[in-house]
Amino acid sequence: MKLARVLAFATIVALGASGCAAPVERWIVNTRIHQGDTALARGSLHEAATAYRLALRISPNDPRARAGFSNAAASIADADFRTGNYDDALATINAAQKYDPASVRLLALRSQIDDARLKRAIVVSNYPTYRAAAAEIQASYNALQAQNRLIVHSLHRFAYTYDTQDLTRAIEDSYELQREIARDTNRLIVYRQLVESGVPATEKAAATAVSGSLLPLP
Numbered sequence: 001m002k003l004a005r006v007l008a009f010a011t012i013v014a015l016g017a018s019g020c021a022a023p024v025e026r027w028i029v030n031t032r033i034h035q036g037d038t039a040l041a042r043g044s045l046h047e048a049a050t051a052y053r054l055a056l057r058i059s060p061n062d063p064r065a066r067a068g069f070s071n072a073a074a075s076i077a078d079a080d081f082r083t084g085n086y087d088d089a090l091a092t093i094n095a096a097q098k099y100d101p102a103s104v105r106l107l108a109l110r111s112q113i114d115d116a117r118l119k120r121a122i123v124v125s126n127y128p129t130y131r132a133a134a135a136e137i138q139a140s141y142n143a144l145q146a147q148n149r150l151i152v153h154s155l156h157r158f159a160y161t162y163d164t165q166d167l168t169r170a171i172e173d174s175y176e177l178q179r180e181i182a183r184d185t186n187r188l189i190v191y192r193q194l195v196e197s198g199v200p201a202t203e204k205a206a207a208t209a210v211s212g213s214l215l216p217l218p
Helices: 001-015 021-041 046-058 063-082 084-096 104-126 128-160 164-197 203-208
Strands: none
Touching: 021 046, 021 063, 046 063, 046 104, 063 104, 084 104, 084 164, 128 164
16 A cells, blocks of 8 residues: 555656646546535535545635535535534635635525524523523433433343333333423423513513513613
C-alpha cells in the first residue's frame, strides 16, 4: 500500500514536471465532483459535502463544485435547523455562502433561523421558566425509554425461563408506562397552552398573570 502511494505521488510529480499537472488536477476535480453527485443522489449529505470541498480545494472557482457544495450544505443546514441545532446550521450556511452568496435557498434558511432564534430569545427572556419546564418534560419522556427497557427485559427473560412471573412484571410495567405516558401527554398539552397564551409556566404565576401575546415586548 505504501509503495503504491509513493508511486502515485512520483507519477504526479513527474507529470507536473512535464507540464501535465493541469490535466491531472482536472481529473481529480472531476472525480471528486462525481463522488459528490453520487453521494448526494443517495442522500449521503455529509459525504457529498466533503467530496465537493475536496474539489474546491483544487479548483475554488469550479461552478459544478460550488453548486454541489451549496446544495449539499443547504440540505445539511436545513436538517440541523429542523432538529434545533441553530449554531451548526448557521456554521454550515456561512461555509456554503462563501461559494454561493446569492443562493436563494441559503438566504431563506438563514432568515428562518434568525427568526427562530429571535423568537426563542424573546420568549425565554420574558418567561424564563419555560426553558426549565421544557427540560423537565423532555426528561420525563427520556425516562419512558428506561421503563420500556424493563418491559423488554422481562420478555427476554420469559423467552428463556417461561416463568409467568416475568410476564406479570412486564404487564405491571406496561400499565405503569401507560400511566406515565398519559401524565406526560397532559403536561405537554398544558405546556403548549401556556406558551400559546403567554402565561408563565409556574402554577402560582399562572394564577395571577394576565394572558398576553406569545411574544410580549420587554
